[in-house]
Every structure is written in structure tokens, then in C-alpha cells.
Amino acid sequence: MELTGAKIVIQSLLDLGVETVFGYPGGAVLYIYDEIYKEKKLTHILTRHEQGALHAADGFSRVTGEVGVAIVTSGPGATNAVTGLATAYMDSIPLVCITGQVPVPLIGNDAFQEADIVGITRSCTKHNFLVKDVKDLARIIREAFHIAKTGRPGPVLVDIPKDITIHKCEYVHTDSDVNIRSYKPNLKGHIGQIKRAITLLKASKRPMIYTGGGVVLSDAHKELFEFTSIMNAPITNTLMGLGAYPASDGRFVGMLGMHGTYEANMAVSHCDLLIAIGSRFDDRVTGKLEEFAPDAKIIHIDVDPTSISKNVNVDVPIVGDVKLVLEKINQLISTASFKKSKPDLSDWWEMVETWRKKDSLAYSQGESAIEAQYVIQTLCELTKGEAIVATDVGQHQMWAAQFYNFEKPRRWVTSGGLGTMGFGLPAALGAQVAKPNDKVVVITGDGSIQMNIQELATCLQYKLPVVIVILNNGFLGMVRQWQEFFYERRYAETDMMSHQPDFVKLAEAYNALGLRAKLPNEVEPVLKEALASDRCVIVDIHTRPEGNVYPMVPAGAALNDMILL
Amino acid sequence: MRHIISVLVENESGVLSRVAGLFSARGFNIESLTVAPVGDEETSRITLVSIGEDHIIEQILKQLNKLIPVLHVADLTDGPHVERELMLVKVTAEQSQRAEILRIADIFRSRVVDATPSTFTIEVTGDSGKLDACLSLLIPLGVTEMVRTGQVALSRGDKGLVKS
Ligand SMILES: Cc1cc2nc3c(=O)[nH]c(=O)nc-3n(C[C@H](O)[C@H](O)[C@H](O)COP(=O)(O)OP(=O)(O)OC[C@H]3O[C@@H](n4cnc5c(N)ncnc54)[C@H](O)[C@@H]3O)c2cc1C
Ligand SMILES: Cc1ncc(C[n+]2csc(CCOP(=O)(O)OP(=O)(O)O)c2C)c(N)n1
Numbered sequence: 016m017e018l019t020g021a022k023i024v025i026q027s028l029l030d031l032g033v034e035t036v037f038g039y040p041g042g043a044v045l046y047i048y049d050e051i052y053k054e055k056k057l058t059h060i061l062t063r064h065e066q067g068a069l070h071a072a073d074g075f076s077r078v079t080g081e082v083g084v085a086i087v088t089s090g091p092g093a094t095n096a097v098t099g100l101a102t103a104y105m106d107s108i109p110l111v112c113i114t115g116q117v118p119v120p121l122i123g124n125d126a127f128q129e130a131d132i133v134g135i136t137r138s139c140t141k142h143n144f145l146v147k148d149v150k151d152l153a154r155i156i157r158e159a160f161h162i163a164k165t166g167r168p169g170p171v172l173v174d175i176p177k178d179i180t181i182h183k184c185e186y187v188h189t190d191s192d193v194n195i196r197s198y199k200p201n202l203k204g205h206i207g208q209i210k211r212a213i214t215l216l217k218a219s220k221r222p223m224i225y226t227g228g229g230v231v232l233s234d235a236h237k238e239l240f241e242f243t244s245i246m247n248a249p250i251t252n253t254l255m256g257l258g259a260y261p262a263s264d265g266r267f268v269g270m271l272g273m274h275g276t277y278e279a280n281m282a283v284s285h286c287d288l289l290i291a292i293g294s295r296f297d298d299r300v301t302g303k304l305e306e307f308a309p310d311a312k313i314i315h316i317d318v319d320p321t322s323i324s325k326n327v328n329v330d331v332p333i334v335g336d337v338k339l340v341l342e343k344i345n346q347l348i349s350t351a352s353f354k355k356s357k358p359d360l361s362d363w364w365e366m367v368e369t370w371r372k373k374d375s376l377a378y379s380q381g382e383s384a385i386e387a388q389y390v391i392q393t394l395c396e397l398t399k400g401e402a403i404v405a406t407d408v409g410q411h412q413m414w415a416a417q418f419y420n421f422e423k424p425r426r427w428v429t430s431g432g433l434g435t436m437g438f439g440l441p442a443a444l445g446a447q448v449a450k451p452n453d454k455v456v457v458i459t460g461d462g463s464i465q466m467n468i469q470e471l472a473t474c475l476q477y478k479l480p481v482v483i484v485i486l487n488n489g490f491l492g493m494v495r496q497w498q499e500f501f502y503e504r505r506y507a508e509t510d511m512m513s514h515q516p517d518f519v520k521l522a523e524a525y526n527a528l529g530l531r532a533k534l535p536n537e538v539e540p541v542l543k544e545a546l547a548s549d550r551c552v553i554v555d556i557h558t559r560p561e562g563n564v565y566p567m568v569p570a571g572a573a574l575n576d577m578i579l580l
Numbered sequence: 581m582r583h584i585i586s587v588l589v590e591n592e593s594g595v596l597s598r599v600a601g602l603f604s605a606r607g608f609n610i611e612s613l614t615v616a617p618v619g620d621e622e623t624s625r626i627t628l629v630s631i632g633e634d635h636i637i638e639q640i641l642k643q644l645n646k647l648i649p650v651l652h653v654a655d656l657t658d659g660p661h662v663e664r665e666l667m668l669v670k671v672t673a674e675q676s677q678r679a680e681i682l683r684i685a686d687i688f689r690s691r692v693v694d695a696t697p698s699t700f701t702i703e704v705t706g707d708s709g710k711l712d713a714c715l716s717l718l719i720p721l722g723v724t725e726m727v728r729t730g731q732v733a734l735s736r737g738d739k740g741l742v743k744s
Contacts, residue, residue: 137598138605142648145594162648197590197651321642472607 016187020149020180021046024113025054027156030188033084034058035075035448037068041088042128043115043143045331046180051086060448060477063469065092067441069099070467073108074442075449076084078403080234082109083445084165090128094135095173098435100138100170105432106255107232109168111159118178119147121359133174147295149182161193166200167319168232169376200318204335204343211346212314212331214287217356221363222248223286223308225271225300226257228431229317229337236260236424238341239292245348246290247360249367250382251279254416255431262400262420268367269376272300272570276414277375277577280568282367283308284575291315293337296326297432298570305382306573316340361561375566375579376417384559387411387486391418393539394456394484397546402426402454405443407463408434411486413564415458437466440483444470447479454482454546461487461518471525474551482545483553485518488560496563500578512560522553531555581613583637584656584663584733586741587626590649591617598647599626608632608640612730623651626739627732652742658731663733666703667711668693672722673700681721688714699724707731 018026024047028036035058039260040048051059062068065087083103087096093114103110117126133145144155144161152175159171188503200260216222224246230239236259243250243266250260251271258265269276271283283289289311294300301307307327315322316337323332333340347353370508380389391414394402400420405428412429421427428446430438441455449454457464464485474481489512498506522529528550532541538556566577589595596615603610611629618625630640637655646652656663673681678700685692685702688710694701704714706729715726735741 133594134597137594137601195648198648319646321639321646325639327637 016185017183017376018186019046019183020152020175021050023149023152023184023186024156024175024180025050026186026188027153028084029054031157031160031574033082034085034326035060036086037062037071037075037445038086039065039068039088039092041092041115043089043117043177044180046177047086047113047115047175051366054491062441062471062473064467065095066099066437067095067467067473069110069112069471070102070435070438070441071445071448071473071525072110072112073099073103074405074428074445076108076110077442078425078446079449080425082111082160084113086113087115088128088435089132090130093130093132097136097139100136100172102430102433102435102438103170104139104141106430107168107228107394108170109163110170111156111163112170112172114172114174115270116145116174116176120178122176132172132364135298139170140172141167141453143172143173143174146176146179149179149184151333152179152184153186156194161195162198167322187388197344201334202318202339204316204333204340206343208331208333209340209347210346212333213353214319215312215314216246216348217353218288218358219288220358220360221248221285221287222360223282223288223311224250224290225253225283225294226246226250226256226259226292227253227294230256231424232261234424235291235293235335235338235341238338238345241343241345242348245345245354245424248290249282249364250273251283253297253300254429256294257416257422258421258427261422263422268371270416271574273302273570274417274564274566275568276417277373277566277579278367278370280566280574280577281370284573285366286311289313291317291329292341293317293324295322301326302568302572302574302576347468373579375577377580380535382535385532385538385556387414387488387558387562388418389535390484390486390538390542390556390558391415391458394458394542395419397539397542398454398456402456403428403443403446403450405429405439405455405457407439407457407459407466408436409460409463409491410488410562410564411458411463412458415494423504436463436496439463440467441470441473443479443481444474444479447481457481457483459483459485460523461485461489461492461515464550464562465516468521471522471527471551475526479551481551483551484542484545485553485555486554486558486561487515487518487574488558489515489541490560493564499561499563500567501569518553518555525551527551527553529553529555531557533557540543581634581637582629582631582657584661584725584731584735585628585630585641586654586656586688587628587644587645588652588741589624589626590651591622591624592649595624595649598649599644602643602647606639606643608636614730614732627730629731654735654741656735660736661733662736663707663731664705665708665711665731666705666729667715668701668703669715669718669725669726670699670701671718672698672724674698677721681718684714684717690714692718
């Protein structure tokens with residue numbers, strides 16, 4: 016059948032199983048939007064900013080594992096999408112972003128609303144395409160999805176000039192696999208390397224498992240649980256890996272890194288074998304490289320060879336998909352002979368338990384000022400650790416990571432790699448669109464929430480009952496904390512107290528529910544009311560202005576060099 | 581150490597900027613870069629020279645491989661290989677110096693490809709060491725302009741870049 020380019024875009028999306036897209040219209044995508052108007056099978060969510068559309072598609076992807084899709088116009092629409100692409104790129108989230116472009120004959124002429132978005136996004140997408148012929152359009156869209164979701168996932172941009180969307184060509188639906196000869200990710204894991212890993216696993220007296228976002232992306236939480244049970248080793252997650260291992264299990268020692276627990280950081284510093292699974296040795300995790308896991312041999316499972324031995328030299332690299340590799344390893348260590356020859360770990364566990372007794376996350380909730388930790392702990396109890404929690408960036412994000420105990424994967428939606436303030440609300444609304452029956456909560460700060468506050472209107476339009484909990488300390492808290500610790504309390508431009516909007520009134524202006532708590536005993540009732548509401552809610556919780564996140568490893572210090580409360 | 585890296589890429593627009601962008605974005609050193617189609621209309625071959633420690637070179641090779649349109653990457657410095665570069669040099673050639681210039685050209689088996697009453701343009705090929713040596717002799721005589729292509733290289737023996 017001959018279809019226009021615009022119709023091919025929509026038909027390709029439907030044929031790829033896409034039911035929901037997030038976007039914002041404009042001149043260069045008018046034909047595409049005209050087809051969206053006519054096509055009832057595709058739901059389009061209109062955000063109030065293109066950055067919001069990208070983060071919403073990102074949140075949608077994080078909770079479902081599917082490719083998130085966003086459509087934006089050329090020029091400013093496309094440049095507004097850049098932060099969203101970079102956020103997804105750093106956290107390896109599969110997205111396809113379709114941008115409009117000026118007609119092919121005008122490209123390069125500084126035409127109205129022209130931006131070289133392929134050039135601009137080359138370093139913050141996994142790949143990008145400029146479609147120059149309608150005959151390539153369907154193939155490119157299929158390749159974009161394939162590239163986005165296979166190997167190490169990531170965002171892919173498809174730039175479509177306006178004239179391509181009216182040109183016609185034959186469209187045939189196909190279910191055959193995409194085949195790109197220069198792109199063949201290695202998924203299986205080299206058996207020789209896996210056997211070398213088994214030898215180390217068998218001998219280790221102080222094994223430590225350190226897992227990351229790769230386990231979530233690979234949906235390998237079951238395999239990870241089995242592996243950890245057989246090894247009976249302590250396990251820590253990166254910020255991105257939270258939820259891939261149930262926090263209530265005794266082997267879990269919490270997050271590691273800059274704001275990780277004492278026991279997690281000490282265990283990494285003292286282990287004799289570190290098993291890194293889908294984690295990338297980020298500088299927030301390793302601290303001073305020379306002193307990272309100094310006594311350990313390191314096994315690293317990762318689908319992206321560039322992640323391996325990038326920052327820390329690895330003894331046994333295994334390039335492959337976490338799920339497939341762990342399945343193989345589990346099979347090889349389930350044998351009686353492995354279990355018999357494995358050393359007894361009780362001395363190691365005794366050390367770990369001693370560190371755990373330090374209770375490095377302890378805080379005390381007095382009667383006057385609300386402690387942020389208490390708010391999150393209460394929220395976790397009220398939602399039984401089962402809500403979908405999105406965050407912005409700052410202290411509230413770290414407290415959420417420390418105090419919300421995730422039992423299941425794909426419920427934790429946070430910008431780790433880029434650390435994008437303004438991510439939380441749009442990502443949460445994307446998650447809520449994907450999971451209409453789940454409770455979705457945004458934990459945010461009074462700074463971050465003002466960065467994409469316009470998305471309240473989107474929540475209202477689509478009746479998304481997102482609960483927004485503002486831990487309102489009147490500061491750009493995380494920056495203020497650094498200023499307190501390392502800049503002699505010179506609070507340069509971090510005081511937000513004096514010109515703060517009234518968040519309750521703001522909620523009301525958007526026809527959302529606005530609630531407030533100023534005293535500790537108001538926290539629980541207010542959260543209960545918010546969680547019970549079937550509307551979008553803002554809960555403005557006034558927390559102690561100068562609360563700090565502990566423990567903290569100062570930037571560049573060794574992991575076992577923590578500032579404790 | 582100096583490494584010569586061969587990269588086989590799909591012949592599509594933007595490939596060169598992906599490769600060059602990778603080097604600038606990640607702060608990798610790049611000494612020279614040459615690129616041209618290799619005749620099958622579908623692929624081009626890029627030859628890169630970079631100087632770096634082993635773990636940096638390892639990252640460069642991995643990062644190049646990760647680019648979607650890259651078909652194959654090899655560090656030719658790993659094995660025996662032939663490398664060549666071409667240089668054109670314009671030297672001022674006053675009457676008194678003409679014989680000397682021609683003698684130098686001869687020593688390096690280079691050719692005079694253009695001559696005027698006051699200049700010679702000389703074409704030299706070889707590895708970069710030879711080009712440097714030739715240039716160092718010509719400079720004192722007055723080099724007005726010169727251009728070098730950058731290294732191209734192939735591995736020795738019957739093995740090619742692409743395993744079939
Ligand atoms: C204010 C702030 C403070 C922070 N503090 C901390 C902190 O204290 N501790 C901490 O941990 N982080 C912290 N972070 C987050 C940090 O910046 C990094 O984002 C995070 O540590 C990276 O997590 P990761 O190693 O799990 O990698 P991810 O970014 O999740 O990367 C996933 C890895 O898995 C691989 N992978 C993907 N899919 C697969 C697959 N199917 N199979 C195999 N491998 C796969 C990828 O190639 C990649 O190497 C902080 C961030 C902010 C904003
Ligand atoms: C877009 C963006 N700009 C700036 C920063 C730097 N930054 C990191 S945390 C932070 C403060 C966040 O303040 P708030 O949202 O109030 O959260 P709090 O730390 O107080 O919990 C800032 C400015 C960032 N991460 N993202």
C-alpha cells in the first residue's frame with residue numbers, strides 16, 4: 016500500500032507495538048500530528064514542555080521495560096528534548112525520539128526553526144538518523160527501536176524533514192528481525208571467562224556482590240536472587256540498581272558509594288572478590304580509585320565492553336547480558352561439588368554484621384522540626400515499599416534511596432548519571448500512564464519541583480493521581496550541604512526560602528489537591544490523605560532547613576573514609 | 581605509545597563526524613586521520629594515529645567499535661604492518677641551492693613534481709620517520725609550504741581487516 020511518510024511513522028509505531036507516545040506539536044510535525052488525530056489506536060499524551068515529554072517517555076520505559084516514544088517539532092522543540100535525551104543516555108534507558116526537521120531542500124539554509132539536531136545529539140544518543148528519503152523511513156524507524164532496546168539500551172533520535180512526511184511510498188508490514196551488519200551486541204558471555212569466574216567464586220572467603228542498573232535493564236532480578244542465595248554473599252546495589260534485590264533480605268547491605276551505608280562501603284573495601292553485575296564503577300561509587308576494593312579480584316559482567324576496565328581494572332571480564340550470563344553461572348554453581356568446596360563465610364558475615372551495627376543511617380525525629388528521613392520512612396511504611404517512586408535530584412533523592420526500601424524492580428525512577436533536576440514530575444506522570452493501577456509518588460525538593468512544574472497541567476488533563484511530596488527545606492539542599500562542609504558555610508545562591516511560591520495554592524491553581532505539614536505529628540495524617548486521594552496531590556512538607564545526608568564520602572576520598580553523623 | 585588504528589565504516593553521511601566527535605568528546609589524542617572509500621561503494625576505511633597508554637588505546641578501540649556504523653576496528657601496531665604517508669613540500673630554490681635540493685630529493689627517492697625559477701615542489705612518500713628526516717634537511721633551505729596526508733597502513737601477510 017502507498018502511504019505518506021506521516022502515515023508510515025504512525026503505522027510503523029503501531030506495528031512495533033507502541034500504544035502510547037508523549038509529545039508536543041509544531042510546524043514541522045503537522046502532518047504527523049494530523050495522522051495522530053486520525054489514528055484512534057495510538058494514545059498521545061500532550062506534555063507542557065518537550066523536556067517533559069522526553070522524561071515522561073523515560074519514566075514510562077523505566078517502569079515497563081518497553082521503548083519510550085516521544086515526538087517533538089524541529090528547532091526549539093528538538094533542542095528542548097536534548098536534556099531528556101542526555102538523561103536517558105546516561106542511565107541507558109531505551110527511547111525513540113522523533114523530531115521534525117525543515118524540508119530537505121532547506122536543510123543547511125538557516126531555515127525557520129532549523130536546528131542541526133543530529134549534530135547536537137550525536138554525543139547524547141546511542142545513535143541518530145536523518146531521514147532523507149521516504150523509502151528509508153520505515154526501515155530506519157525499525158532500526159531505531161532495535162538499537163534502542165538491544166545491547167546496552169539507550170535513546171535513539173530519528174529526524175524527519177517535513178517534506179518526507181508528505182512524500183509517498185509503498186509500506187509493507189514485516190515481522191522479520193532487524194539486521195544491521197555493523198551492530199551485533201554480544202549477549203551470551205564467553206564460556207571460558209565464565210569458568211574462570213567460577214574458579215574465583217569457589218575460592219573466595221570474602222565475596223561481595225555489587226550490582227547496578229544493568230540488572231534492572233536485563234530483568235534479571237530472579238537470577239540475581241538465586242545467585243546471591245547460592246553464594247550467600249552480602250550484596251549492595253548502586254543508586255540505579257535499587258529494587259533489583261529485595262531490601263528486606265538479610266544479605267542486602269544497602270546502597271554503596273558517596274551516600275552509601277557504612278556496611279556496604281566497608282564490605283567493598285574489605286572483600287577479596289568483588290562481583291560487579293551490570294554496574295559501571297561510576298566515580299560516585301568508587302571514590303578514590305587507587306583505594307577501591309584494594310584486596311579484591313574483580314569479576315565484571317556487562318553487555319557493553321566500554322564499561323569494562325574503564326575506571327577500574329578487572330580480572331575476569333564477561334561481556335554479555337546479565338540474565339543470560341547469570342543463568343549460566345547459576346547452573347554451574349548449583350552443583351553439589353561447588354557447594355561443598357565453597358569456603359565457610361561465617362567470619363566474613365560476622366565482620367559485615369559488626370559494620371551493620373554501626374547503624375549509619377540513624378537519625379532522631381524530635382518534636383519540632385520534621386526530619387526528611389522520617390517522611391520517607393513513613394511513606395515507605397504506608398505504601399509497604401510497593402509504590403513507584405520517582406525523584407528529582409538532591410538530598411531528597413539520596414534520602415529516598417536510603418529510606419525507601421524497594422522490594423521489587425522497576426519501581427524506582429531516578430536520574431542517576433546526569434542528575435537532572437526537573438526529571439521527577441514528568442517521569443512520574445509517564446510511569447503513571449504506564450501503570451494506571453499503581454501508586455506513583457514523586458519525592459522532590461523545593462528547588463527541583465520548580466524546574467518542570469508545568470507538567471501539573473498534564474497530570475490534570477489525563478487525570479493522573481500522582482502524589483508529589485516536596486521535602487521543602489527552603490534550600491538547594493544538596494548544594495548547600497557541600498557549601499556547609501567544604502566552603503565554610505558560604506551559602507552562595509542556594510537560599511530559596513525568601514521567594515518561595517505557596518505550593519498549596521499552586522496546587523489549587525492547577526485544580527490539584529494541596530496539603531501541608533509543618534510539624535512531625537502532621538506528617539503521617541497528611542501522607543495518608545494524599546495517598547488516599549484519587550487526584551493529583553502536592554504535599555508541601557517543611558523539613559529542617561539544614562538537614563544533611565549521611566554518611567558521606569567526600570569527592571575523591573576513599574570509600575572507607577566516610578563522614579558519619 | 582603510538583598506535584595506528586584502522587576502522588572500516590559504512591559509507592554514510594555523518595560517519596566521519598561520529599568518529600572525530602568521539603575523540604574530542606572523550607579527550608582522546610588524535611595525531612592524524614585519513615579517510616576514503618575503499619571501492620565497494622559501501623564502505624570507507626579510516627586510518628587513525630593516536631598516542632596513549634595501553635588502557636586509553638583499549639578504550640579508543642572499544643568506543644570506536646561501539647559506534648553503530650563501524651564494521652571493524654583493528655590496532656595495526658599489534659602486528660607487522662606497512663605504513664605510508666605522502667608529503668608535498670615547496671622549497672625556495674635559488675640558483676645556488678638547486679643542486680643541493682635535488683640531491684636531497686634523490687636521497688629520499690622523492691620526485692620533483694613542479695618547478696619554477698624560484699621553487700621546487702617535491703613529493704615524498706614513506707613512513708613518517710622518513711618524511712620527518714627529509715623535511716629536516718629541506719627546512720634550512722627554505723620551505724615555503726608543505727602538506728602531509730597522514731598515515732595509511734595495512735597489516736602484512738595474507739590476513740585482511742575483516743574476518744569473513
Ligand atoms: C546527587 C547524586 C548522588 C549520587 N550518589 C550515589 C551514591 O552514593 N551511590 C551510587 O551508587 N550512585 C550514586 N549516584 C548515581 C551515580 O551518579 C550513577 O548514576 C550510578 O552509580 C550508576 O549506576 P550503575 O553503576 O548501576 O550504572 P548504570 O548507569 O545503571 O549502567 C548500567 C550498566 O549496566 C550495563 N548494562 C545495561 N544493560 C545490560 C544488560 N542487559 N546486561 C548486562 N549489562 C547491562 C551497562 O552497559 C552499564 O555499564 C548519585 C547520583 C546523584 C545525582
Ligand atoms: C538541571 C540541574 N541544575 C543544577 C543541578 C545541580 N544541583 C544538584 S542538587 C541541587 C539542589 C537541589 O535542590 P532541591 O531540589 O531543593 O533538593 P534538596 O537537595 O534540597 O533535597 C542542584 C542545584 C542539577 N543537578 N540539575
